[in-house]
Amino acid sequence: MSARRRGEGRRGVVIALVSTVVVFAGLGFAIANAPGWPEIHRQFFDWAEFRSTFPEILSAFWLNVKIFCISEALILPLALLLAVVRGLPGPVFFPARLLAIAYTDFFRGVPTIIVITLLGFGAPALGLSGIPTSTTFWGIVALVLVYTAYVSEVYRAGIESVHPSQASAARSLGLTHGQSMLYVIVPQAVRRVIPPLLNDFIGLQKDTALVGVLGSIEAFKQTQIDQAASFNFTSGLVAALLFVAITIPLARFTDWLVARDRRRQLAGAAA
Amino acid sequence: MTDGAVAGPPALVLEGVHKSFGRTEVLRGVDLAVEEHHVVCLIGASGSGKSTLLRCVNLLEPIDEGRIVVGGVDITAPGVDVNAVRKGIGIVFQAFNLFPHMSVLSNVTLGPRKALDLPRAQAEAEALELLGRFGLADRRDDYPDRLSGGQQQRVAILRALAMRPKLMLLDEVTSALDPELVSEVLQLIRELADGGMTMVVATHEMSFARDIANRVCFLDGGAILEEGPPEQIFTEPREPRTQQFLARIVAAGRL
Numbered sequence: 001m002s003a004r005r006r007g008e009g010r011r012g013v014v015i016a017l018v019s020t021v022v023v024f025a026g027l028g029f030a031i032a033n034a035p036g037w038p039e040i041h042r043q044f045f046d047w048a049e050f051r052s053t054f055p056e057i058l059s060a061f062w063l064n065v066k067i068f069c070i071s072e073a074l075i076l077p078l079a080l081l082l083a084v085v086r087g088l089p090g091p092v093f094f095p096a097r098l099l100a101i102a103y104t105d106f107f108r109g110v111p112t113i114i115v116i117t118l119l120g121f122g123a124p125a126l127g128l129s130g131i132p133t134s135t136t137f138w139g140i141v142a143l144v145l146v147y148t149a150y151v152s153e154v155y156r157a158g159i160e161s162v163h164p165s166q167a168s169a170a171r172s173l174g175l176t177h178g179q180s181m182l183y184v185i186v187p188q189a190v191r192r193v194i195p196p197l198l199n200d201f202i203g204l205q206k207d208t209a210l211v212g213v214l215g216s217i218e219a220f221k222q223t224q225i226d227q228a229a230s231f232n233f234t235s236g237l238v239a240a241l242l243f244v245a246i247t248i249p250l251a252r253f254t255d256w257l258v259a260r261d262r263r264r265q266l267a268g269a270a271a
Numbered sequence: 272m273t274d275g276a277v278a279g280p281p282a283l284v285l286e287g288v289h290k291s292f293g294r295t296e297v298l299r300g301v302d303l304a305v306e307e308h309h310v311v312c313l314i315g316a317s318g319s320g321k322s323t324l325l326r327c328v329n330l331l332e333p334i335d336e337g338r339i340v341v342g343g344v345d346i347t348a349p350g351v352d353v354n355a356v357r358k359g360i361g362i363v364f365q366a367f368n369l370f371p372h373m374s375v376l377s378n379v380t381l382g383p384r385k386a387l388d389l390p391r392a393q394a395e396a397e398a399l400e401l402l403g404r405f406g407l408a409d410r411r412d413d414y415p416d417r418l419s420g421g422q423q424q425r426v427a428i429l430r431a432l433a434m435r436p437k438l439m440l441l442d443e444v445t446s447a448l449d450p451e452l453v454s455e456v457l458q459l460i461r462e463l464a465d466g467g468m469t470m471v472v473a474t475h476e477m478s479f480a481r482d483i484a485n486r487v488c489f490l491d492g493g494a495i496l497e498e499g500p501p502e503q504i505f506t507e508p509r510e511p512r513t514q515q516f517l518a519r520i521v522a523a524g525r526l
Contacts (some may be wrong), residue, residue, distance in 0.1 A: 024327065079304070165364065165366060165368045166368060167371065168326075168331055168368065168422075169364065169368035169369075169370070170370075171354075171357065172329050172330065172331060172361075172362045173357065173358075173381065173382035173386055173430070173431075173434060174355070174357040174358035174382060174386035174387075174433075175354070175381075175385055175386050176354055179385050183385060184370055184381075187372050188370075188372050191372065210352045216419065234500055
């Protein structure tokens with residue numbers, strides 16, 4: 001029985017391998033023989049151009065990574081704070097709730113590029129002493145403002161998905177609203193929203209390229225410089241691959257986190 | 272369990288308690304007094320107001336009229352610290368409501384650590400003592416999903432007990448359990464009663480109520496229609512509505 005199953009498993013692997021090779025070889029053949037392929041190849045897949053632009057784009061990409069990390073580190077706690085403020089009970093906190101709603105509505109509605117250019121060109125132009133003039137600084141501020149609004153909505157959805165009976169149970173023990181949020185509601189909410197949070201991480205990772213319009217030499221800006229010099233677009237492919245190289249591991253990491261959590265809470269359900 | 276004279280104020284008094292949800296009046300003037308170390312069982316059909324009454328006593332629902340006095344203190348007076356009131360009143364829910372992201376031990380110690388400000392070591396030692404006394408010590412590191420319904424409800428009862436409450440409110444704590452798991456939970460409640468815990472128990476387990484209660488209250492349409500010692504309520508109910516309710520329970524083979 002088990003020997004037969006092993007045999008079937010091996011045959012499955014062989015079939016998958018053969019069909020994959022056939023499909024991809026066919027695709028490659030069709031593309032390489034399509035009319036115009038030599039021009040496309042030269043414009044977008046030029047190996048020499050790839051090698052010559054890669055080091056500069058890689059070092060420029062380092063700025064994207066820094067912008068991403070700094071922004072994310074600010075967005076995660078600020079967005080949670082915003083979501084919690086929006087859920088504060090009682091009439092005293094009405095103005096706080098109102099501000100939170102207004103903030104979220106505004107920054108979710110405005111295109112990111114507008115916020116970035118307004119702050120990045122506008123703020124240094126004020127010429128006030130003590131105001132930073134670094135375009136990267138203002139790019140980060142703009143990304144934090146916009147993405148905090150998005151991420152707070154993700155947190156809020158998570159908080160509202162926790163059944164009210166959990167809050168009842170926590171409050172019945174004499175915990176305050178804040179303690180109930182901190183120890184009972186938010187930990188469950190955050191676990192639930194990890195996949196959608198990652199979506200916003202990836203969006204932020206990509207939008208770091210928008211800071212390039214301010215003149216900060218990040219990966220996208222560098223590709224524009226390269227393209228202006230060589231009239232070849234292979235450098236864009238370099239930048240694209242660098243972005244993907246970061247977002248794919250991020251996605252797999254989240255899958256792993258979610259699976260681990262599920263295992264821990266459900267593994268022994270049958271026990 | 273005797274009905275003898277008890278010194279001090281009653282553990283719990285409700286006077287003319289009214290509660291509405293929107294236009295639906297769920298409690299229409301409930302009067303009730305529970306002596307210290309007594310067990311009062313609330314019986315009555317679903318929707319008669321048993322759960323709402325218990326939630327009002329724990330201030331999970333604000334009342335519209337009347338007052339609730341716990342240990343001589345009016346807990347429905349304006350300006351009362353609800354968190355302080357709740358620390359002295361344990362409530363256990365039909366659906367357990369354990370915290371799914373915490374181990375059994377953390378579930379039981381959260382209240383003592385955060386609401387009573389006990390040091391972790393002391394809270395854990397007390398929790399382990401409780402878990403050990405009720406046969407759950409080997410489950411201390413398990414998450415609630417790994418426990419049977421009966422075990423989950425026992426942990427939920429211990430979570431409330433860990434706060435050392437003077438009053439326990441049990442809201443149909445066996446209604447969500449498979450029949451074979453009911454007895455382990457009832458046994459635990461019986462031990463609490465034998466230990467002198469003051470309890471208000473909403474239940475559909477009539478033979479249990481008859482066995483454990485000092486007084487039984489029959490709720491109908493949001494008010495206590497009839498109350499008395501269990502022998503009287505279960506054998507010679509005065510009110511036609513009580514007779515009708517108990518006849519249906521007997522017909523369903525639950526008494």
